Structure formats: structure tokens, C-alpha cells
Amino acid sequence: MDSPVQIPFKSFIQLDSKSATAIYLQIVFEFIKAIQLGFLPEGTKLPGSRILCRLLGVNRNTLIKAFDDLESQGFIKISASKGTFILSSQKQVVKKEGIRSLPNDLPVAVDFDFKKSNILDNPVEGSDLSLQFNDGLPDARLVHTDVLARLYVSKLKRNRNNGVWEQLQTQAHLNFKAQFCNYLNLTRGLKIAPLNLLTTTNHEISLFLVLKLLINAGDKVVVASPGYYFSNMSILDSGAQIISVTIDEEGINVINLREICKAHQIKVLYLTSVNLYPTTISLSAKRRIEILELAREYRFIIIEDDYDFEFHFDNNTVLPLAAIDTYKNVVYIGSFAKSLPAGFSYGFVSAPPDFIAELEKHQRILASGVDVIKEQVLTEWIEEGEVHRLAKKNKKIYKERRDYFVELLHLKLEGSIKFQVPNQGLAVWIEWLPSFSLIKFQKKCLDNGLFLPKTTLYQNKNLIATRLGFGSLNEKEMENAVAILQKSIAEVLIEIR
Known part of the structure; x- marks a missing residue:
């Protein structure tokens, strides 16, 4: 394209003002998706912030906050003298951080027309890290195969x-x-x-x-x-x-x-x-x-x-x-x-x-x-009656895991979070008391060896929360995961200060 202004941003950057997710986080997620789907090829120069704000219908402070997060994650490069570019080494950065990326030699175009959805996304994220939270899945290792x-x-x-x-x-x-x-x-x-x-x-x-x-x-x-x-x-x-x-x-x-x-x-x-x-x-x-x-x-x-x-x-x-x-x-x-x-x-x-x-x-x-x-x-x-026996056995195991996970949260994150002990399910909903960017926190966790899917993160002007699934983790894995949460939040707060 001759000019970055000609890029049809509105066709693939979809923002919802009524969503519980903050607008700047929506911008971050949508740009990452657009980059990974090939809508914004490597090396693309983005329009100036005022032009892009007008195209997307957002204020400049919101866009700058989103771009700061995108740059910290290695998806864009901001140069005061040259402009903002899709980072040419972005794929290598993502791979290094443990998130699976598609092979670079896959074809990006087809020879036939088909419907494309601006709504549907693939929210399932993968990581090569052995330590991961999810939104509340059972432990496949407990199955009597x-x-x-x-x-x-x-x-x-x-x-x-x-x-x-x-x-x-x-x-x-x-x-x-x-x-x-x-x-x-x-x-x-x-x-x-x-x-x-x-x-x-x-x-x-x-x-x-x-x-x-x-x-x-x-x-x-x-x-x-x-x-x-x-x-x-x-x-x-x-x-x-x-x-x-x-x-x-x-x-x-x-x-x-x-x-x-x-x-x-x-x-x-x-x-x-x-x-x-x-x-x-x-x-x-x-x-x-x-x-x-x-x-x-x-x-x-x-x-x-x-x-x-x-x-x-x-x-x-x-x-x-x-x-x-x-x-x-x-x-x-x-x-x-x-x-x-x-x-x-x-x-x-x-x-x-x-x-x-x-x-x-x-x-x-x-x-x-x-x-x-x-x-x-x-x-x-x-x-x-095998289903009932299995349910009774699993109930005991997962209750013990819930109680131990709650104990660790109190021990390691006291003063940083508030939560209620759930009576059902395999996840704990925690609200963070300090004010910080969950995207930066997610990246810190990734650097420290813990993967947090973006679908477990909830942030808007009134809420900073995370849904942490404990069911798929044993006690040792819980200890390591919560220790990384403790370390990562400390690092984020130090940077803010």
C-alpha cells in the first residue's frame, strides 16, 4: 500500500464500548490478532496516532496506552523520528516467549471466495510452558483410561x-x-x-x-x-x-x-x-x-x-x-x-x-x-454406579486442591488480592487490589515461566481480575504457579513506582 491510512483498520479492528474489557485492552488484543492473521504484515508502517484515533474512534491516551503494551510485548516498534512499525522480528519474539506460532511458510491467500467473520475468534491459546493456568479444566492425568x-x-x-x-x-x-x-x-x-x-x-x-x-x-x-x-x-x-x-x-x-x-x-x-x-x-x-x-x-x-x-x-x-x-x-x-x-x-x-x-x-x-x-x-x-463413584472420588481430590490453592493465595498474595472461596467449579476468581496493566502482568508471568491465557484476564476502569483454574494442577505445580504470580506482581509494581 502507498499509505498506511489506506489500511482498512475498521474491517479487522472491532471495538465494543459496552464490553467489560477496557478499550485499550481490546485494541491490544485486536492488533495482536490482526498481526497473527496476516492483516498487518511485518514491517507495515502504522498511521500517526491522531489519524489512527480518528479511524478507530478512540482518544489518544487510550491508543498510546495500548501501543505501549504492544511494544512491550514485541509486536510493534515505536520510533520517535520514523513512526510506528509492525516489528519484523515479532514472530521470533513470540516463539521465544513460549507461545506457539504458525509456520512461516504457510500460504496466506486462497483462490476462492468465502465468508469471513469479524466476530469469531479462536480464543484457545497454546504454550510450550509446562506450568499454565486455565479457566477451570479438570486434570486429565486423573482419568482411569x-x-x-x-x-x-x-x-x-x-x-x-x-x-x-x-x-x-x-x-x-x-x-x-x-x-x-x-x-x-x-x-x-x-x-x-x-x-x-x-x-x-x-x-x-x-x-x-x-x-x-x-x-x-x-x-x-x-x-x-x-x-x-x-x-x-x-x-x-x-x-x-x-x-x-x-x-x-x-x-x-x-x-x-x-x-x-x-x-x-x-x-x-x-x-x-x-x-x-x-x-x-x-x-x-x-x-x-x-x-x-x-x-x-x-x-x-x-x-x-x-x-x-x-x-x-x-x-x-x-x-x-x-x-x-x-x-x-x-x-x-x-x-x-x-x-x-x-x-x-x-x-x-x-x-x-x-x-x-x-x-x-x-x-x-x-x-x-x-x-x-x-x-x-x-x-x-x-x-x-461407576459414574457416581468416580464423581465422589474426584470431588474429594478437587476439594483438597481447592483448599490448598486457597491457602497458597492467602499465604503468598495477602494484601494484593481479594476473593471468595468457591463452593463449586475448578477456578477461583481473584480481584487485584493494586492498579496495573494485566497485559504487562501476563508478560511478566510468561517471562517467569507461567502461561496465563488472555481469556482469563478481565480489566476495565472498575475491575482488575483474573480467573485462575486450579483443577489441572497438583500441589507442587500450584506452589510454583503462585510463587510466579507473587514474583510477577512485585516486578510489575516496582516498574510502576
């Missing part, structure tokens, strides 16, 4: 020579759904039959199918703020308009939700009620009733996403809204067997039969058949 393998192979051998395989497939699937319904009714207080249930290969497919049926372009969907990055991205991609509702210590602010309902025609409320993402708060009993009443009064649908029900640590299990929904306004999405290997875990949707029947039509387009062997294995696990 030998037991699963024996069961799977025995089922496969038993059925491979059977001449009525299609008939057995149908019967096995129906048996699995019946057992699965019994399990959900017992553990989550539901009152459903197989006609109320759709099983999917994972939680994300469940949400995708539900949004496909419920959302039309222009529909208004209410989500909590701060919210769930993955689901918000899917909701926006479906063509919906997102409206944020505030949260407090009891979950979603119902007064704020009522004000939104009065001002807008709401189609859907997306809610993680049992373990509010990312803060791990549980919606109080009083607010559960109030939200169901609001849904009936203003005729909106509740998509209840119960992504983490399997991990709760006290005897007062919080049941989902779907368990007390008498008006049938709740579409309940959940996961099952997250502690099993990825291929054995399931997603599911519970809803009225006519809605489930319509979901099944769309599911058949994505996957025409089911893995009947896997379903037979899981049916046996449920029938014999």
Missing part, C-alpha cells in the same frame, strides 16, 4: 459380528438416553424423560444448536457482565444484539434486569446460574424465583448453561433453574463426565419435546449417527 479402554474394547468385540447392528444401535441409543435421564433426574433434580433430552458430542455443539433455533438477526440477548467469552462470541455470531446486565454478590442484578426488560424486547437471557462465569458466584434462591417470574412476565427464554455442575464441594448442592421451572421457559444446557477423556464426555440439552425434536433435525445434518459403543460403555458406567 485403562478401565475405559477395557470396557470399550469388550463392547466392540461383542457387537462387531452381529447381523442386526442397526437395530441394536437404535435400541442402545434409547437405553443410553433413558439411563442418562435417570442420572440427570437424580443428580440435578430434573423431571425429564428421553423425549426431553438431546445428547451431543460436547457442550459447545449444544449451545450452537440451541442458538441456531432460538436466535434471529437483530434479537436482543441479555448476558452477565463480566461474562463468558466463548458464549458471547457465539451469540454475536448468530446475529443477536447483546445487552449486558450487572452482577453482585448474589449473581445477576434482578433490578437491572427488570429495567432492561422494560426498555427492550428481550428474546433470550443467557445465564450460568449455578456457577456464574467467570466469578463463580451462585445465583441466590430469591433471585432464582424472581428471574423465572420475569421470564414469564416479559416472555423471554432462559438459556441456562450449567457448564460445571459436576464439581461442587459442599452438601448443599445448588440445583439448576430447570429443576424448578414450572413455566417451561428454560432451555437447559450442560456437560456430563468432564473428568473423562474428551472423546467420552458429553453435552446435552433438556427442553420441551417439540423443541428437542427440532434440534434433532439440525443435529442429524452435523452428525448423522451416534457412537453407539461409547454410549454402551457410558450406559454401563451409569447402571453400575
Whole structure:
């Protein structure tokens, strides 16, 4: 290009003034994405700050703050006499810091047209570092793969020579759904039959199918703020308009939700009620009733996403809204067997039969058949109580890890953070008391050997917080990770002073 002003920044730099993420952080993330996707090639000279501010609709101080972070991470080079350039050695810098980058010789263009989304992103980040936090995943090392393998192979051998395989497939699937319904009714207080249930290969497919049926372009969907990055991205991609509702210590602010309902025609409320993402708060009993009443009064649908029900640590299990929904306004999405290997875990949707029947039509387009062997294995696990024994064992392990992680946070970061001990889930939501840049903190952690994905970082003018998943770390790994957090925050604060 003859001039950097001709670069169509607005086509790939998408800023949302209503987002809980600070604008300068949005600029940082969007520029990094644009560089890694090849929209801003190495050596590109960027426009002057005043021109770029006008193009992006931001003030100059915000842009300068964002560019300071980008330069500190090695993505741009700012020269007072020459201008600002995409750093020619950026790929090498990223690789050195432990973040995986694409091979340099991959082709960047294709010979055909296709749709490109300015909304969808790949929020999954990889790192070669052995020490990493995530947003609350279980530990794959605890899986009894030998037991699963024996069961799977025995089922496969038993059925491979059977001449009525299609008939057995149908019967096995129906048996699995019946057992699965019994399990959900017992553990989550539901009152459903197989006609109320759709099983999917994972939680994300469940949400995708539900949004496909419920959302039309222009529909208004209410989500909590701060919210769930993955689901918000899917909701926006479906063509919906997102409206944020505030949260407090009891979950979603119902007064704020009522004000939104009065001002807008709401189609859907997306809610993680049992373990509010990312803060791990549980919606109080009083607010559960109030939200169901609001849904009936203003005729909106509740998509209840119960992504983490399997991990709760006290005897007062919080049941989902779907368990007390008498008006049938709740579409309940959940996961099952997250502690099993990825291929054995399931997603599911519970809803009225006519809605489930319509979901099944769309599911058949994505996957025409089911893995009947896997379903037979899981049916046996449920029938014999192995799922309950595994859940009880994992509950003890993860509770011990939570308690030890909380102890370390108090010991190493006392005075720098505040948090509540979560009653469920595999992550702790911590709010940082000093004021600093989470991007700089993330880089310090990376330099010190700890990887923090950007999707675990939450920063705006009123909030500096991090969601730290402890479930995948053993005690020694926790000690090392928290020690790095302590060292990194100290280094950041020294630089500020």
C-alpha cells in the first residue's frame, strides 16, 4: 500500500464500548490478532496516532496506552523520528516467549471466495510452558483410561459380528438416553424423560444448536457482565444484539434486569446460574424465583448453561433453574463426565419435546449417527454406579486442591488480592487490589515461566481480575504457579513506582 491510512483498520479492528474489557485492552488484543492473521504484515508502517484515533474512534491516551503494551510485548516498534512499525522480528519474539506460532511458510491467500467473520475468534491459546493456568479444566492425568479402554474394547468385540447392528444401535441409543435421564433426574433434580433430552458430542455443539433455533438477526440477548467469552462470541455470531446486565454478590442484578426488560424486547437471557462465569458466584434462591417470574412476565427464554455442575464441594448442592421451572421457559444446557477423556464426555440439552425434536433435525445434518459403543460403555458406567463413584472420588481430590490453592493465595498474595472461596467449579476468581496493566502482568508471568491465557484476564476502569483454574494442577505445580504470580506482581509494581 502507498499509505498506511489506506489500511482498512475498521474491517479487522472491532471495538465494543459496552464490553467489560477496557478499550485499550481490546485494541491490544485486536492488533495482536490482526498481526497473527496476516492483516498487518511485518514491517507495515502504522498511521500517526491522531489519524489512527480518528479511524478507530478512540482518544489518544487510550491508543498510546495500548501501543505501549504492544511494544512491550514485541509486536510493534515505536520510533520517535520514523513512526510506528509492525516489528519484523515479532514472530521470533513470540516463539521465544513460549507461545506457539504458525509456520512461516504457510500460504496466506486462497483462490476462492468465502465468508469471513469479524466476530469469531479462536480464543484457545497454546504454550510450550509446562506450568499454565486455565479457566477451570479438570486434570486429565486423573482419568482411569485403562478401565475405559477395557470396557470399550469388550463392547466392540461383542457387537462387531452381529447381523442386526442397526437395530441394536437404535435400541442402545434409547437405553443410553433413558439411563442418562435417570442420572440427570437424580443428580440435578430434573423431571425429564428421553423425549426431553438431546445428547451431543460436547457442550459447545449444544449451545450452537440451541442458538441456531432460538436466535434471529437483530434479537436482543441479555448476558452477565463480566461474562463468558466463548458464549458471547457465539451469540454475536448468530446475529443477536447483546445487552449486558450487572452482577453482585448474589449473581445477576434482578433490578437491572427488570429495567432492561422494560426498555427492550428481550428474546433470550443467557445465564450460568449455578456457577456464574467467570466469578463463580451462585445465583441466590430469591433471585432464582424472581428471574423465572420475569421470564414469564416479559416472555423471554432462559438459556441456562450449567457448564460445571459436576464439581461442587459442599452438601448443599445448588440445583439448576430447570429443576424448578414450572413455566417451561428454560432451555437447559450442560456437560456430563468432564473428568473423562474428551472423546467420552458429553453435552446435552433438556427442553420441551417439540423443541428437542427440532434440534434433532439440525443435529442429524452435523452428525448423522451416534457412537453407539461409547454410549454402551457410558450406559454401563451409569447402571453400575461407576459414574457416581468416580464423581465422589474426584470431588474429594478437587476439594483438597481447592483448599490448598486457597491457602497458597492467602499465604503468598495477602494484601494484593481479594476473593471468595468457591463452593463449586475448578477456578477461583481473584480481584487485584493494586492498579496495573494485566497485559504487562501476563508478560511478566510468561517471562517467569507461567502461561496465563488472555481469556482469563478481565480489566476495565472498575475491575482488575483474573480467573485462575486450579483443577489441572497438583500441589507442587500450584506452589510454583503462585510463587510466579507473587514474583510477577512485585516486578510489575516496582516498574510502576
